[in-house]
Amino acid sequence: MSNSSPDFKLRLFNRWASSYDWLFPSVFYQAIHQRLLEFVHLPDRPYVLDLGCGTGRLLDRLAATFPELRGIGIDYSPEMIHQAKQRDRYSERITYLQGRAESLPVPDQQFDAVFNTVSFLHYSSPESVLAEVSRVLSPGGYFYLADFCSRWATQPQQWGVAPGRIRLYSPVVREALGQAAGLGSMGHHYLLGPVVLSVFSKPDIEITGT
Template identity: 55%
Template sequence: MINNFLSNKKLIFDSWASSYDWLFPSVFYQAIHKRLLEYVDLTNPANILDLGCGTGRLLQRLATEFPQLRGTGLDLSSNMVRQARLSNCHHPRLIFLEGKAESLPFSNGQFDAVFNTISFLHYREPEQVLNEVSRVLFPGGNFYLVDFTFTNNQESPILSIASGSVKFYSPHQREIMGTSAGLSCVNHYYLLGPVLLTIFSKPI
């Protein structure tokens, strides 16, 4: 069941990859990235991970803002990774890999910060993703979770869209899942409309 779910997601995003940077959602995401940077606090130099990196736009922006930054982008879609590699103007500081957020191919405490932008809503096993984020974060590191949210804490709404079903989480639900994974919620910030940034920290 899970493998079929991931395969379907992968096929959809593979088909979007070549034109993704010209689609309206990409323009929307770039506006979100710009606002996200106002809240980013990184060590210098920093080693970061971008989960669901798509065509690599966020990592490119971060690499420009932080000249000593090293970053890894991970995406389920091989075609998205291919596009990210083609447009990578910060090689070898940035690398892009194909992989699953539920089973990260990295060692414990490898990253100073992890980013996840408009991808968390796609995950079938969000608790497992958070466990993996916590595992690969260095103690004291931050997890920047950016996604659509809602205010009702009773039940997470599920919607069906072109890329399959997606699920939204309230700020309180994010905090509960983060705590279960060993992450502390630092704060919430609305970036654009219902798009919420939640910053988590891994305790030292």
């Protein structure tokens, strides 16, 4: 395996997978999930995607909160997906798949909502990821992006060195990236510490008469 950033992070998350839910970051993420739900609006029978799902904690919480919810969780780490499947309490409604955020293994316009929690900072091509999110969202659907945020920067802020580098985005930069992918900004909300939720929507397709 090469020493490129994606491979380094893949090895890291594969090693973490079996104990991930017992580590401090997971506890922190669960608190973020709880706050996130205060801003989530879904239809009566929602179909959702959790991008960068890890061990499936957010989908588990969503399935418990919305009894008619169906969903797919996608993560780049096969070990994270293995753990999610092992712990899945809602296997009749939730499916987990291994895949890349830049090339999602799902058809167009499938989901009422896409979630991405503390994962966006790892992506080397955020434009490609947002283009995929826009592709798989149904018209009128929402994208919930919760991640650490640089408050005022007009450019992505890089931290660390390769292969472990991460990128933080201010609300202004997030809005520009979303707009380029055809997603409109619906606002930003502080969830916990420096973690900010940015909500985007995909416009409805207007149907005109002939």
